[in-house]
Amino acid sequence: MKNSIVIRVCMGPAGIAAGGRAVLDEFRKTLTDKKIPAEISNRCTHHQVGCMGLCARDVLVDVIIKGHKTSYEFVKPDMVRKIVDQHIIGGEPVKQWLADGHMHKFLEKQVKVVLSDCGVIDPEDIEAYISRGGYSSCEKIFGNFSPEELIHEIKLSGLRGRGGAGFPTGLKWELARKSEGNTKYIICNADEGDPGAFMDRAVIEGNPHSVIEGMITGAYATGAQKGYVYIRAEYPLAVERIKQAITQAREKNYLGKNIFGSSFNFDIEIKLGAGAFVCGEETALIASIEGQRGMPRAKPPFPVHKGLWGKPTVINNAETLANIPHIIRNGAAWFSGLGTEDSKGTKVFALTGKIKNSGLIEVPMGITLREIIHDIGGGLEPGKHLKAVQTGGPSGGCIPAEMLDIKVDYESLAKAGCIVGSGGMIVLDNDDCMVNIAKYFLNFTQSESCGKCVPCRIGTKRMLEMLERITNGLGQPGDIEKLEQLSADIKSGSLCGLGQTAPNPVLSTIKYFRDEYEAHIFDKKCPAGVCNSLLTFTIIEDRCKGCQACAKACPSKAITGEKKKPHAIDQSLCIKCGACFEVCKFRSVEKA
Numbered sequence: 001m002k003n004s005i006v007i008r009v010c011m012g013p014a015g016i017a018a019g020g021r022a023v024l025d026e027f028r029k030t031l032t033d034k035k036i037p038a039e040i041s042n043r044c045t046h047h048q049v050g051c052m053g054l055c056a057r058d059v060l061v062d063v064i065i066k067g068h069k070t071s072y073e074f075v076k077p078d079m080v081r082k083i084v085d086q087h088i089i090g091g092e093p094v095k096q097w098l099a100d101g102h103m104h105k106f107l108e109k110q111v112k113v114v115l116s117d118c119g120v121i122d123p124e125d126i127e128a129y130i131s132r133g134g135y136s137s138c139e140k141i142f143g144n145f146s147p148e149e150l151i152h153e154i155k156l157s158g159l160r161g162r163g164g165a166g167f168p169t170g171l172k173w174e175l176a177r178k179s180e181g182n183t184k185y186i187i188c189n190a191d192e193g194d195p196g197a198f199m200d201r202a203v204i205e206g207n208p209h210s211v212i213e214g215m216i217t218g219a220y221a222t223g224a225q226k227g228y229v230y231i232r233a234e235y236p237l238a239v240e241r242i243k244q245a246i247t248q249a250r251e252k253n254y255l256g257k258n259i260f261g262s263s264f265n266f267d268i269e270i271k272l273g274a275g276a277f278v279c280g281e282e283t284a285l286i287a288s289i290e291g292q293r294g295m296p297r298a299k300p301p302f303p304v305h306k307g308l309w310g311k312p313t314v315i316n317n318a319e320t321l322a323n324i325p326h327i328i329r330n331g332a333a334w335f336s337g338l339g340t341e342d343s344k345g346t347k348v349f350a351l352t353g354k355i356k357n358s359g360l361i362e363v364p365m366g367i368t369l370r371e372i373i374h375d376i377g378g379g380l381e382p383g384k385h386l387k388a389v390q391t392g393g394p395s396g397g398c399i400p401a402e403m404l405d406i407k408v409d410y411e412s413l414a415k416a417g418c419i420v421g422s423g424g425m426i427v428l429d430n431d432d433c434m435v436n437i438a439k440y441f442l443n444f445t446q447s448e449s450c451g452k453c454v455p456c457r458i459g460t461k462r463m464l465e466m467l468e469r470i471t472n473g474l475g476q477p478g479d480i481e482k483l484e485q486l487s488a489d490i491k492s493g494s495l496c497g498l499g500q501t502a503p504n505p506v507l508s509t510i511k512y513f514r515d516e517y518e519a520h521i522f523d524k525k526c527p528a529g530v531c532n533s534l535l536t537f538t539i540i541e542d543r544c545k546g547c548q549a550c551a552k553a554c555p556s557k558a559i560t561g562e563k564k565k566p567h568a569i570d571q572s573l574c575i576k577c578g579a580c581f582e583v584c585k586f587r588s589v590e591k592a
Contacts, residue, residue: 005208012051050206052119073099118206137328158344180313194393197317208245214321277448296496339365343409353427392421395501397508433530456499475570543588
């Protein structure tokens with residue numbers, strides 16, 4: 001409409017944490033108090049949306065007037081009245097609060113498919129999704145596609161699973177379709193457990209109906225009449241929104257009996273996971289739904305032949321399913337035209353770590369790491385230097401700065417000893433110790449191992465013990481070779497993907513940062529100054545103000561000195577905890 005006004009407030013987790021609810025409430029109150037003329041107020045909507053992407057600058061607010069969008073960053077409730085007075089009523093944007101420049105740079109090289117409606121529609125309103133073409137792909141398939149034709153279309157698109165392994169989606173559906181049995185299932189795997197990853201969560205929180213529509217399509221293609229959304233209970237907002245979406249879809253007869261006026265019956269149930277990382281593995285996830293302990297089982301048989309309760313089962317992650325409606329609406333050729341020859345389409349990444357513009361991004365497969373880090377992410381803070389990018393979460397690896405021109409796709413990252421994974425991407429700078437990073441991720445996978453197979457249960461424990469020794473200054477000649485050999489044994493002998501990929505962070509850091517391992521082992525030094533056991537803390541006398549903050553913080557009473565006079569550290573008592581370094585406001589404590 002010519003005079004339409006729309007206000008969008010980010011209500012993803014970052015937006016809520018930054019105060020999004022208070023901002024949204026203030027807009028509602030101010031628009032009422034100001035008694036904006038009816039021709040404006042009657043056409044003005046102010047609503048919540050999912051993650052807008054640029055999480056580093058939340059709360060983000062879009063003001064759209066006559067089709068022109070203006071974005072504001074770091075919005076607080078006390079800024080709302082001025083935005084309403086000066087911009088909405090007066091027609092003049094508040095320039096000092098604009099995010100347009102940052103947002104343009106952030107979005108310039110992104111291609112949004114899965115996230116095209118996230119940050120645009122109210123995720124709790126099915127009509128908002130329908131107004132953007134939602135559920136039209138389901139209406140299309142029931143009137144125009146046989147299951148076999150539908151599977152052929154997905155195969156032509158080249159869509160591969162976005163959960164980590166990259167298995168062709170159409171082939172998986174075809175195998176399930178051909179499996180014998182009248183009872184079949186489809187499962188949405190939203191059990192996202194990688195540290196620093198929030199892609200599937202954001203998709204469900206920002207556009208849950210896209211996942212449901214993808215599940216309906218997959219069910220029709222494979223012959224499944226029951227679906228499950230397996231999602232971790234630690235995602236309360238995502239759980240609430242997918243529950244609402246399922247209820248709304250049932251009310252529209254998009255779920256239930258004879259959906260979309262067809263003879264096809266399909267419904268969805270939610271299953272809450274307890275946060276076990278191993279339940280991201282297909283067979284462990286199935287065991288959890290069945291009420292058993294989440295532990296992988298040997299394959300074959302694969303779930304498409306014998307899965308949930310022994311019946312053929314398709315498991316796709318949330319991002320994979322959210323691609324399906326777009327492929328059906330726009331055609332397989334359109335989707336296969338995005339990305340590379342072997343890695344089609346786009347990929348959603350959670351860009352975090354030592355980067356200016358952290359957040360949620362969607363990029364075409366084949367984009368370079370350099371473009372992601374420097375163009376989309378805005379680079380690192382002044383004075384900091386890129387050391388590596390960790391991709392693929394605990395199962396992934398670290399790519400050094402000198403390889404920034406590597407393409408981000410399944411094949412290129414695999415050749416570098418990394419994986420795309422579910423989409424975690426952590427930027428590391430010169431203050432990060434690569435041995436410590438490897439230890440962090442291995443500690444995670446070791447604690448998340450289900451313990452069923454010996455290589456994973458015992459092997460990762462032995463590797464972790466070696467890394468702990470190395471970072472504590474007790475490394476020995478030959479430790480690097482032992483880590484490499486043990487990694488090979490664990491990868492070849494483990495039952496499931498958790499154990500098979502657990503050594504990746506260690507192997508990739510040894511491959512590209514072997515000098516840091518050698519410095520820890522032979523020189524007893526941590527080049528990044530992270531591993532406290534390898535550091536010496538000293539007080540610079542001419543900087544010390546004698547405030548005694550360090551002495552009070554020291555748990556071993558190693559620091560002595562009179563008030564307002566320079567202090568000193570007794571190295572024989574120092575336990576190298578770093579407490580003195582952390583509390584000193586005058587930078588008089590140095591570590592080396």
